[in-house]
Amino acid sequence: MKGRGVWAVAGWGAGVLGLLAGMPVAAAGRLPEPVATHWGAGSGGPDGSMPLWAAVAFPALVWVAVVAGVAFVARRGPVPGWGRAALASGGVLLTGAQASIVRANLDAADWRQAGPVPGWGVAVIAAVALLAGVGAAAPWRRGAGEGEPAGEGPSMEVPEGERVVWLSGAVNPWLRLLAGVLALGALGALLAGMAGLAGAAGAAAGLWVTAGGLACTALVVLGCSSVRVRVTQRGLEVAFGPLGYPVRRWAAEDVESARVEVRAPARVGGWGYRISGLGTTVMLRGGACLVVRARGRDFAVSVDDAARGAALLNSLRRQRP
Incomplete structure (x- = not known):
């Protein structure tokens, strides 16, 4: 291991x-x-x-x-x-x-x-x-390859009619560890309630509420701990969590531009799924992020090999009528 x-x-x-x-x-x-x-x-x-x-x-x-x-x-x-x-x-x-x-x-x-x-x-x-x-x-898939130097609006040559796909991802092990700790706390509170260790009815109800709150928080943190990103002729797809759900999708015709930008957690307000003046950022590690401008808004995800994904998106966008 x-x-x-x-x-x-x-x-x-x-x-x-x-x-x-x-x-x-x-x-x-x-x-x-x-x-x-x-x-x-x-x-x-x-x-x-x-x-x-x-x-x-x-x-x-x-x-x-x-x-x-x-x-x-x-x-x-x-x-x-x-x-x-x-x-x-x-x-x-x-x-x-x-x-x-x-x-x-x-x-x-x-x-x-x-x-x-x-x-x-x-x-x-x-x-x-x-x-x-x-x-x-x-399967808990990790990102493929190291991030490339940040650039502005890269592109690549894609022959007309050829089907292409780009896959990448990223994982934050500390967020997964936090999700595990929260899940363990939820399990402990649940078992204490089931075992009758709380005593009074009010205390038992408090344990059930605590278990539910910790479990929900653990699921949210786990969902923000990893991403899998895919670019195809259809557009961009970002899947969250180890099970690849939920999923956000952007059609190729909705993508106005794609670029690579270096961002840090302090700049976007922390780790995980963040909303700030820069738009929405999925921050799993500082460094190069794939930034997509779609429907008038920016969406960024810290993912490996971001430059190649941005280049492919721009090339596919230019091929659209």
Whole structure:
């Protein structure tokens, strides 16, 4: 794994491990000894138990084994799609199961008196784990090539009738890290609410609101953490986030001009999707940006190989009647 991959796996692994161990330890004073850990399929009542230390250690060891296996496979390269899916869905499933166990055992005098595992909780956990796995396994493409020196209105020769395409992209790893931290916080608040650790009804409602707010913020930050840009005869297409959605499109006939301009985060007001006096800027890293003038407004995106994209757009625009 490369440096950023190591930190991402280590951070996610440590966060999930903290949740797995922290939930039962935080509620230890309200849990029986031992705790119920298995429920019968027919009656729905508990039919198996473990000492509290084992209920903490078992899922933690399973998680450590998953993280270690993915890290071993990816020790000399990037984390594969199946590895990201295993880390994402596995972490959600294990922490969700731990939250359900804590919630069922909470305030029970004996493990045999533990309540049933809530069916809605199981459904939510399974759905979130599935979505996390699908999202993590999606290709996270990076930009192709280094940016070229900035220029003004470049162009290139494109033979009439020839179909051409230009692809590039950029990624901000720090925004992805921030999105991961926010998502982990949302997961922690969600699990604390499901496990009943909040106590009063007002505090529980506050945890649900906090989880929802953090989750929405994480999705927005993740969507602004990477872009994929494509230029074809149809025009310009800018796709956001690791899943390539949402997408902004400009038809070739709407593009008035394209150029390369050097911009810095301080100039446009920060990182991510920014709106300022310069127009709209998708700022992922300082340096050369592809700037498109369309429908009377400027749109800029910090992307690799911006000069080639601007040249192709200008050439395609000149070919239009």
